[in-house]
Every structure is written in structure tokens, then in C-alpha cells.
Amino acid sequence: MVAELAGLGYRSPMARSKPRPDVVRPPAKPAPFDGAPPGATRAARTPDPTTHFGFRAVGESEKAPLVRRVFDSVAERYDLMNDLMSLGVHRLWKRALLDRLRPRASASLLDIGGGTGDVAMLWREGGGGAATVVDANPNMIAVGQKRAAERGQNAGIAWMVGDAENLPCADRSFDAATSAFCLRNVTRLEAALAEARRTLDFGGKFVVLEFSKMSLPGLSRLYDAWSFKVLPALGDKIAGDRAAYRYLAESIRRFPPQAEFARLLAEAGFERVGFHNLSGGIAALHWGWRL
Ligand SMILES: C[S@@+](CC[C@H](N)C(=O)[O-])C[C@H]1O[C@@H](n2cnc3c(N)ncnc32)[C@H](O)[C@@H]1O
Secondary structure, eight states: OHHHGGGTTTTOOOOOOOOOOOOOOOOOOOOOSSSOOOTTOOOHHSSSEEEETTTTTEEEHHHHHHHHHHHHGGGGGHHHHHHHHTHHHHHHHHHHHHHHHHTTOOEEEHHHTOOTHHHHHHHHHHTTOOOOESSSOOOHHHHHHHOOOOOOTTTEEEEEBBTTTSSSSSSEEEEEEEEEEGGGGGGGHHHHHHHHHHHHEEEEEEEEEEEEEOOGGGGHHHHIIIIIIIHHHHIIIIIIHHHHHHHHHHHHSSSHHHHHHHHHHHHHTEEEEEEEEGGGGEEEEEEEOOO
């Protein structure tokens, strides 16, 4: 893949990571007695801070495997479901995201939680330079790679399995970064924002497309009915997983609304932060710069 991208001036982010010296660890000291039964796991000894998985409170260590199960289950039908659920409107939202970025051949892109590669492919088709998709779910990436091959897009896109909270990429290795509909799934949002900023070069722009708070109160009952009745039913029929699409509707309601998410971006160190509602706030674009 690196060779294929050489013509684009692409250097693998991994290649730029600092070499890690081998670490020789001293034998572990026996753990001090903490009242837990002998042999108890670390999770049993250390109280797991809680987060949410949709409307359920879960331990932080439980969330990533639950999210992974959702996307494992829906990967094959993910793109079809996206079209059905949004009546195709997600394509317009993704185009709006690309318009904010203005792809250039000399610029590299990191797409965080890039799934089946829509954003990376639009970036490339719009004239952008090398794109890297990082996603926690190998099944989503496998579907994306197949689609990219069908669209003749294999050469310009690198795919990596990795966690948005701990990106497998060197500091300042991309000119632009995006994340579409991923961030509401991460366990520690602040950690994911810090990672996006760390991997962006100075002058780089981060654009996030995420579901947000609908600002048309007259439509909120219809939107709730669509989210909590139609989506799970569609999920059941098309992807064979009602719970996964119930989680989708719930996770949307848990994500910080526009102004709050803008504040989190600013707290993570992004500058000139702004946002723009799409479809009356059903989704929103947020952006910020690493300056
Ligand atoms: C709703 S899909 C969005 C996919 C794609 N960005 C799009 O817009 O079509 C969310 C994606 O985020 C990925 N994801 C969830 N949690 C993640 C994490 N902590 N790190 C990286 N990817 C994650 C999932 O595997 C999934 O592919």
C-alpha cells in the first residue's frame, strides 16, 4: 500500500512513529491486599467508571465491545441501511462535509471511524491526496475495501484497524481530519478529540459530521417516531438486528448538542471552532483548526 501511495507523496503514519526500544520489565510485585478474592480480575478490583451505551449505563470497559458488536452485526448491510434510514440524505451531508474541507491533491486526510470509506472515497474523487481510514471494526473496513476496489479507489486509501481514542498514527501526520457518525460511539470523547488534534499538522482542519439536536420543535414528535419506531423496525427487517438500530437512536440523543460539542472541541485545543446545522439540526457539521 505504501508503494502504491508513493506517487501521492504519501508516507505511512506508522513509518513516522518513533521506534520503540524493547522494554525489559521487572517481575511484577504481588498486588497489595485489597479485600478482593484471590485471583480476582483487575476489573473486579478496580471500580469501572461508568459511561453510557445508548440509554444504558455501562462500565467504561464494557462500551467498546458492545459498540463493536453493533457494527460487526450490521457491517454487511450498513450502506443500504444508511440510505434507507436517511432516505439518502446522508450523502448530501457527507458532500457538505467535503465542501468544508476543500480537498487538494497535496493534502493528506485521516478519516476517524471511517467505516466503509464513504468520506475517504469522496475526498479522493474530489481531488484530495492520500487518505487513511482508521476504524475499530475490521468487518466495516473489509466492506469498505471491497467497495473501494469496485470504485477503482484502492490505490489512494490506506485502511487501519484502530481506536479513535488511541490512534495508530504519528503526531502531526495529516493535513486534514474528519469523523462522520463515529464520535458518539467512543467511550471517552475528550480522548478522541485530543487524538484527532495530535495527529493533525499545524494549520490542519478537523471536520466532524454527527447527529445533533434537532432545532425544529414542530417536527420533534415525528422525528422521535422515526428514530424509535421506524429505525429499529427497519434494522430488524434489513440488517436482522433491531437492538443495533435502537442503540443508534439512543446514542444520537446522548451526544452533546451543537454548542456543547463546539465547547468540547475548543477545550481540546482546536481554534476557530464553528458549526453548521444540517436538515434542521438532525445532523451538524463542526470544525476546528490546529493552529
Ligand atoms: C455509524 S458508523 C460511520 C461510518 C462512516 N464514517 C460513515 O459515515 O458512513 C461508525 C463507525 O465508527 C466506528 N467506531 C466506533 N467506535 C470507534 C472507536 N472507538 N474507534 C474507531 N472507530 C470506531 C465503527 O466501527 C463504525 O465503523
